[in-house]
Amino acid sequence: xxxxxxxxxxxxxxxxxxxxxxxxxxxxxxxxxxxxxxxxxxxxxxxxxxxxxxxxxxxxxxxxxxxxxxxxxxxxxxxxxxxxxxxxxxxxxxxxxxxxxxxxxxxxxxxxxxxxxxxxxxxxxxxxxxxxxxxxxxxxxxxxxxxxxxxxxxxxxxxxxxxxxxxxxxxxxxxxxxxxxxxxxxxxxxxxxxxxxxxxxxxxxxxxxxxxxxxxxxxxxx
Ligand code: C5P
Numbered sequence: 001x002x003x004x005x006x007x008x009x010x011x012x013x014x015x016x017x018x019x020x021x022x023x024x025x026x027x028x029x030x031x032x033x034x035x036x037x038x039x040x041x042x043x044x045x046x047x048x049x050x051x052x053x054x055x056x057x058x059x060x061x062x063x064x065x066x067x068x069x070x071x072x073x074x075x076x077x078x079x080x081x082x083x084x085x086x087x088x089x090x091x092x093x094x095x096x097x098x099x100x101x102x103x104x105x106x107x108x109x110x111x112x113x114x115x116x117x118x119x120x121x122x123x124x125x126x127x128x129x130x131x132x133x134x135x136x137x138x139x140x141x142x143x144x145x146x147x148x149x150x151x152x153x154x155x156x157x158x159x160x161x162x163x164x165x166x167x168x169x170x171x172x173x174x175x176x177x178x179x180x181x182x183x184x185x186x187x188x189x190x191x192x193x194x195x196x197x198x199x200x201x202x203x204x205x206x207x208x209x210x211x212x213x214x215x216x217x218x219x220x221x222x
Pocket of ligand 1 (some may be wrong): 067074092093094095096097098124125126127128129143144145146149
């Protein structure tokens with residue numbers, strides 16, 4: 001590991017989308033590239049952290065110098081996160097699918113003339129909320145993300161309370177911001193202290209700023 005302010009600290013990072021199977025050849029997914037989560041894992045490792053990087057099928061390669069755990073579904077991601085604990089901090093940057101297909105078919109669903117398949121859904125486990133609300137072994141610092149299109153601070157503040165995490169990094173993903181899938185991010189850090197606006201910057205810079213804040217929080221005994 002690199003030497004730095006996070007030497008000796010273990011951090012779990014989730015990243016990327018999840019894929020929820022319909023049958024062996026089809027799945028439901030989302031457009032997360034994994035870029036922000038990957039940058040965060042890289043920045044934490046550069047500060048000396050031992051990083052467990054739990055990633056869904058992302059379109060960017062995982063960083064060097066971290067332990068990579070590849071998963072497909074939300075349920076696999078939750079299991080991998082739980083297996084990676086205990087940790088000093090956990091950062092949940094993954095875009096976890098809210099729903100999975102109920103009773104995914106074990107064989108390819110055939111096209112039958114004149115009939116259409118219907119999909120039913122079940123709710124996926126909320127990994128961020130689960131870890132935030134652990135009664136024993138909760139990481140000292142738990143960070144979630146919120147992608148919002150309106151009333152960013154109000155919605156993210158409510159989300160922080162609902163999930164029980166320490167910080168929420170909220171971003172404005174209205175299409176005109178170009179943030180979703182773009183190279184830049186404009187975030188608001190919601191903590192116990194309130195809302196702190198970060199200027200628009202590259203996703204790498206957001207990651208470096210967050211990693212420095214994580215180091216500072218853990219140093220102060222979080
Ligand atoms: O509820 P929402 O999906 O908006 O919350 C986003 C935050 O919660 C992100 O940090 C995401 O990684 C996390 N999350 C999770 N498990 C879920 C859904 C969201 O960890 N099933």
